[in-house]
Amino acid sequence: MIWILLILLIPSVYFSARFFLISKEIKEATGDLKEISENIELNRRLTSLDGDKNFEKFLIVVNKYLEESQREKIKYIRREKEIRKEIENISHDLRTPLTSILGYLEFLENEDIREKEKAEYLAIIKRRSIGLYNLVQIFYDLSRLEANEYKFNIEKxxxxxxxxxxxxxxxxxxxxxxxxxxxxxxxxxxxxxxxxxxxxxxxxxxxxxxxxxxxxxxxxxxxxxxxxxxxxxxxxxxxxxxxxxxxxxxxxxxxxxxxxxxxxxxxxxxxxxxxxxxxxxxxxxxxxxxxxxxxxxxxxxxxxxx
The missing domain is CATH 3.30.565.10 (Histidine kinase-like ATPase, C-terminal domain)
Structure with a gap:
C-alpha cells in the first residue's frame, strides 16, 4: 500500500514542481515583457532558464514580435526627428526671404527716402518675392512627386x-x-x-x-x-x-x-x-x-x- 502511495506521490510532486517553475517563469517573463515594452528601443529579449521546449517556442515567437516592434519604433523615432528637422528647414527657408521683404517694406515707410532708393528697394522686394514663390512651388512639387500626384504632359x-x-x-x-x-x-x-x-x-x-x-x-x-x-x-x-x-x-x-x-x-x-x-x-x-x-x-x- 505504501509503495502505491509513493508511486502516486512522486508524479504529483514532479508535476507540482514543474507547475511552480513554469508559473515562476511566466511571472518573470511577464515582468520582463512589460519592462521591455516600455523601453522597446533597448536591445533586450526574453529568455528561459527552465528549458521547457513549449515555453521556449512561445518565447521565440514573442522575441520575434519584440524585434519587429523595436525596428518599427526606431524607424518611427528617426522619422520623427527627420520631420522635425524638415519643418525647421522649411521654416528657415521661408522666414529668411520674408524677413528681408518686411525689412525693405519698413525702409519704404521712411518719408525721407529718395526715389532712387525706393526703386532699388522695390526691385529687391520683387526679387525676394519671386524667390519665395519659387521656394513654395518646390515644396508643393516635392509633395506631389512623393505622393505620385504630379501631372506630366508627356510629349516627344x-x-x-x-x-x-x-x-x-x-x-x-x-x-x-x-x-x-x-x-x-x-x-x-x-x-x-x-x-x-x-x-x-x-x-x-x-x-x-x-x-x-x-x-x-x-x-x-x-x-x-x-x-x-x-x-x-x-x-x-x-x-x-x-x-x-x-x-x-x-x-x-x-x-x-x-x-x-x-x-x-x-x-x-x-x-x-x-x-x-x-x-x-x-x-x-x-x-x-x-x-x-x-x-x-x-x-x-x-x-x-x-
Whole structure:
C-alpha cells in the first residue's frame, strides 16, 4: 500500500514542481515583457532558464514580435526627428526671404527716402518675392512627386536640342564664374518622351548645382545607343566628398550646414524624382574631386533600331 502511495506521490510532486517553475517563469517573463515594452528601443529579449521546449517556442515567437516592434519604433523615432528637422528647414527657408521683404517694406515707410532708393528697394522686394514663390512651388512639387500626384504632359522631345538650349540659358552664369564649358553633343536628333517643363526643371537644378560647386571646368556630353540616350554632366567639385555624394539626393541635404545661402537643398531631390517618374534613371559619382551626373532616358520608339 505504501509503495502505491509513493508511486502516486512522486508524479504529483514532479508535476507540482514543474507547475511552480513554469508559473515562476511566466511571472518573470511577464515582468520582463512589460519592462521591455516600455523601453522597446533597448536591445533586450526574453529568455528561459527552465528549458521547457513549449515555453521556449512561445518565447521565440514573442522575441520575434519584440524585434519587429523595436525596428518599427526606431524607424518611427528617426522619422520623427527627420520631420522635425524638415519643418525647421522649411521654416528657415521661408522666414529668411520674408524677413528681408518686411525689412525693405519698413525702409519704404521712411518719408525721407529718395526715389532712387525706393526703386532699388522695390526691385529687391520683387526679387525676394519671386524667390519665395519659387521656394513654395518646390515644396508643393516635392509633395506631389512623393505622393505620385504630379501631372506630366508627356510629349516627344529632341533631348539633344533641349540640352543645348539649357546650356545657352546659363551661359552668362558660367562666364561670371570663369567656368570653361565643353559641349560634346550629338550630330543627330535623339527623341525621348518626357514632360518639357519637368525636363527644364531637371536641368535647371543640375546646372545650378554645377555653378555652385564648379571652379574652372564643366563638360556636358550625350551618348546614344539603340535603346537609350545618356546625358553626362561633369565638373570639378573639390569641396565635395564621397559622403556628400552619398546624400546628395536627400531632402534638404546641403554641404553648407548653416543654410546661409538661398538654396533650399531640394533641387536635386526634385530632379531625381522627376527623372525617375518619367521612366529615366539618374546617377551620381565623384572621383578625385570630379563630380559626374548621368541621366538616361529611353529613346522614343520611332528612334529605336532593332
Amino acid at each position: 522631345v529632341d533631348i539633344n536640342k533641349a540640352v543645348r538650349e539649357y546650356i545657352l540659358l546659363f551661359y552668362n552664369d558660367f562666364e561670371k564664374k570663369n567656368i570653361e564649358v565643353e559641349v560634346a553633343l550629338l550630330n543627330e536628333e535623339a527623341f525621348v518622351e518626357v514632360d518639357k517643363n519637368a525636363l527644364e526643371r531637371i536641368f535647371t537644378n543640375l546646372l545650378e548645382n554645377v555653378i555652385k560647386y564648379a571652379n574652372y571646368k564643366f563638360k556636358v556630353s550625350l551618348e546614344k545607343n539603340n535603346n537609350n540616350v545618356k546625358i553626362i554632366l561633369v565638373n570639378d567639385a573639390n569641396t565635395l566628398d564621397e559622403n556628400d555624394v552619398e546624400h546628395i539626393f536627400d531632402r534638404f541635404y546641403m554641404k553648407d550646414s548653416s543654410r546661409s545661402n538661398s538654396s533650399s537643398g531640394l533641387g536635386l531631390t526634385v530632379a531625381k524624382l522627376l527623372v525617375e517618374q518619367m521612366n529615366g534613371e539618374i546617377k551620381v559619382d565623384i572621383n578625385k574631386d570630379i563630380l559626374c551626373f548621368s541621366i538616361t532616358f529611353i529613346l522614343n520608339n520611332d528612334e529605336v533600331n532593332y
